Amino acid sequence: MGFALVAGIGIERATKVFARTTAIKGISLDIKDGEFMVLLGPSGCGKTTLLRCVAGLEHLDDGRITIGDRDVTDLAPRHRGIAMVFQSYAVFPHMTVEDNIGFGLRMHRRPKAEITRRVAEGAELLGLTSLLARYPAQLSGGQRQRVAVARALVMDAPVLLMDEPLSNLDALLRLQARADLKRLHKEVKRTTIYVTHDQVEAMSMGDRIAVMREGSIEQVGAPMEIYDRPASQFVGGFIGSPPMNFLRGSVRAGSFEGDGFAFPISRVPPKVDGRGLLLGVRAEHLRIGDQGVPARISVVEPLGDHALVTALVGKTPIKVQAPIDVRAKPDDDVRLAFDESKARWMDAETGAAL
Amino acid sequence: MNARVLDRTLVYGGAILLAVWVLIPLYLVAISAFTPQARLFDYPKPLVPTTFSTETMQFFLEARGVIPSVINSILVALFTIAFGLALGTPAGYALARFRFRGRQAFQVIVLATKMFPIAILSIPLAVTFLQLGLYDNLIAVALVHTAMALPFIILVTGGVFVAVSHELEEAAQTLGCSRWGAFLRVALPLALPGLAAAAIFTFVISWNEVFAATILTLRTRTLPAQVLAGLGTSPLGFKFAGGLFMAMPAVAFIFLIRRYLMNLWGSR
Numbered sequence: 001m002g003f004a005l006v007a008g009i010g011i012e013r014a015t016k017v018f019a020r021t022t023a024i025k026g027i028s029l030d031i032k033d034g035e036f037m038v039l040l041g042p043s044g045c046g047k048t049t050l051l052r053c054v055a056g057l058e059h060l061d062d063g064r065i066t067i068g069d070r071d072v073t074d075l076a077p078r079h080r081g082i083a084m085v086f087q088s089y090a091v092f093p094h095m096t097v098e099d100n101i102g103f104g105l106r107m108h109r110r111p112k113a114e115i116t117r118r119v120a121e122g123a124e125l126l127g128l129t130s131l132l133a134r135y136p137a138q139l140s141g142g143q144r145q146r147v148a149v150a151r152a153l154v155m156d157a158p159v160l161l162m163d164e165p166l167s168n169l170d171a172l173l174r175l176q177a178r179a180d181l182k183r184l185h186k187e188v189k190r191t192t193i194y195v196t197h198d199q200v201e202a203m204s205m206g207d208r209i210a211v212m213r214e215g216s217i218e219q220v221g222a223p224m225e226i227y228d229r230p231a232s233q234f235v236g237g238f239i240g241s242p243p244m245n246f247l248r249g250s251v252r253a254g255s256f257e258g259d260g261f262a263f264p265i266s267r268v269p270p271k272v273d274g275r276g277l278l279l280g281v282r283a284e285h286l287r288i289g290d291q292g293v294p295a296r297i298s299v300v301e302p303l304g305d306h307a308l309v310t311a312l313v314g315k316t317p318i319k320v321q322a323p324i325d326v327r328a329k330p331d332d333d334v335r336l337a338f339d340e341s342k343a344r345w346m347d348a349e350t351g352a353a354l
Numbered sequence: 355m356n357a358r359v360l361d362r363t364l365v366y367g368g369a370i371l372l373a374v375w376v377l378i379p380l381y382l383v384a385i386s387a388f389t390p391q392a393r394l395f396d397y398p399k400p401l402v403p404t405t406f407s408t409e410t411m412q413f414f415l416e417a418r419g420v421i422p423s424v425i426n427s428i429l430v431a432l433f434t435i436a437f438g439l440a441l442g443t444p445a446g447y448a449l450a451r452f453r454f455r456g457r458q459a460f461q462v463i464v465l466a467t468k469m470f471p472i473a474i475l476s477i478p479l480a481v482t483f484l485q486l487g488l489y490d491n492l493i494a495v496a497l498v499h500t501a502m503a504l505p506f507i508i509l510v511t512g513g514v515f516v517a518v519s520h521e522l523e524e525a526a527q528t529l530g531c532s533r534w535g536a537f538l539r540v541a542l543p544l545a546l547p548g549l550a551a552a553a554i555f556t557f558v559i560s561w562n563e564v565f566a567a568t569i570l571t572l573r574t575r576t577l578p579a580q581v582l583a584g585l586g587t588s589p590l591g592f593k594f595a596g597g598l599f600m601a602m603p604a605v606a607f608i609f610l611i612r613r614y615l616m617n618l619w620g621s622r
């Protein structure tokens with residue numbers, strides 16, 4: 001459609017202010033050509049706003065956006081070379097599935113034969129071929145979602161924007177659709193920005209994840225990098241199920257001490273003596289045994305393939321992923337061992353990793 | 355009797371009551387209009403007409419000025435719909451979509467224009483139209499009817515566009531439409547049933563309006579103005595026939611467009 005086929009996205013110091021809130025605060029982010037970038041963050045952190053700015057549905061108050069080698073900051077959505085899947089799908093209720101999918105091509109005045117062919121291809125790709133004559137009111141939620149995706153895909157726009165496209169599906173359908181979208185991306189290789197607040201979705205789909213918080217980006221990186229080395233308490237607490245455990249305390253002479261606990265520690269970041277610290281450890285890096293940090297079991301939850309044990313270290317509840325045959329019972333006194341090389345140290349005040 | 359049955363009984367009971375309330379006068383006017391002149395004063399009136407005659411109706415339609423005034427009325431109503439929707443739809447759309455300064459005030463002012471009775475406005479209006487050379491002109495009547503219908507049209511179309519998700523228009527924009535194109539291809543078609551309803555009511559407002567039409571015209575009378583002008587001198591049968599004739603188009607129009615209102619696009 002006359003757009004560059006190579007299209008990375010550059011966001012520079014993007015700022016968007018609404019009457020009462022600054023929805024995004026000077027965000028910079030570079031997305032490579034063909035990359036699948038996930039925007040992840042809690043509700044209200046500005047994910048949708050950032051996506052709408054890239055789409056051209058919101059006008060930036062400051063900063064600029066480039067797609068490929070073009071500055072699109074002041075361009076209307078239709079001139080940006082983007083296609084978008086909306087959170088609500090926004091499938092046109094007065095058009096059949098076929099007309100919905102072909103709408104963008106008709107607007108770009110493609111020849112009839114080409115429209116027919118591409119609509120058929122798009123419908124085939126998303127398993128909609130038998131539904132082409134139906135109206136959206138006659139479709140299930142999952143089918144409507146696929147229409148929305150097909151409508152965006154057939155545009156062949158170099159950039160694909162998706163705003164929580166799976167959030168309205170039930171759990172099973174969601175699993176299926178997640179795999180489908182991932183396969184689709186492998187096949188079509190568009191530069192994609194994918195918004196979600198579901199960290200599992202983010203981990204499984206993204207080439208990279210940008211974790212957002214209150215209008216800023218907290219950390220950008222590959223899923224496992226973010227999982228293993230969260231840049232802040234917020235990221236560690238947001239990613240992973242259960243979230244990362246944090247113990248608040250300070251280091252004195254090789255011992256980590258806090259509210260009701262003290263245990264020796266060997267790997268400590270330099271020059272932290274006396275400073276308020278957080279020790280972050282993931283549930284699966286903790287083992288219940290007879291060595292390590294003293295703790296008292298408070299809850300044991302069997303979850304099929306493993307058990308989730310909550311233990312109190314001092315007064316802090318700590319989640320431990322234990323084998324399903326763990327013998328711990330509530331009120332047992334146990335010890336928790338952990339691999340110090342997998343632990344993260346953070347500043348207690350700023351939450352930033354050290 | 356459980357709550358649902360009670361609910362339905364109330365709803366249906368209310369609906370029947372309303373229908374009877376509206377239908378009985380219509381029915382009485384109708385049978386009178388089709389009763390021969392001689393039997394008009396029969397008492398007690400038979401509920402089912404025993405004699406049927408188009409004599410009164412014929413007399414009414416052949417009376418001088420009736421057919422031209424019917425045509426005038428239709429023209430005025432169509433002009434009013436055209437003017438009213440052309441002005442009211444954008445205003446309603448703006449109310450629905452944009453958060454502009456003075457939005458609340460605008461809404462109140464739109465309604466406030468309804469505070470001035472047409473009886474008060476009609477003399478200055480007549481003078482103004484005389485000065486503009488618009489007196490005794492169908493366009494002039496249509497303009498006044500437009501002014502009377504506008505608040506209603508603006509508020510109704512505003513409500514209609516609020517119900518059409520803005521995201522649909524945005525989706526159209528990402529798919530290659532301009533702002534205007536998105537309105538034309540998505541918002542407008544989806545708003546059509548609501549706009550049709552607004553058009554119906556505009557038609558009825560204009561068709562039934564008598565005061566401004568009487569003051570602003572002399573020879574190019576609309577039907578109500580024509581009937582009113584002859585009211586004192588015409589026989590009773592003429593009045594029944596006129597009444598029925600004035601009620602019929604509105605009823606027919608609503609029947610015609612009702613299907614379109616109720617079940618647009620299949621199973622929704």
Ligand SMILES: Nc1ncnc2c1ncn2[C@@H]1O[C@H](COP(=O)(O)OP(=O)(O)OP(=O)(O)O)[C@@H](O)[C@H]1O
Binds near residue numbers: 018020043047050
């Ligand atoms: N049109 C608007 N007018 C005013 N404030 C807005 C508008 N759109 C968004 N906001 C505000 O901007 C902030 C970010 O909103 P945004 O919709 O981008 O969040 P989000 O991360 O997409 O959340 P969610 O996961 O719930 O969809 C919120 O505080 C929201 O209230």
Ligand SMILES: [Mg+2]
Binds near residue numbers: 049087
């Ligand atoms: Mg959102």
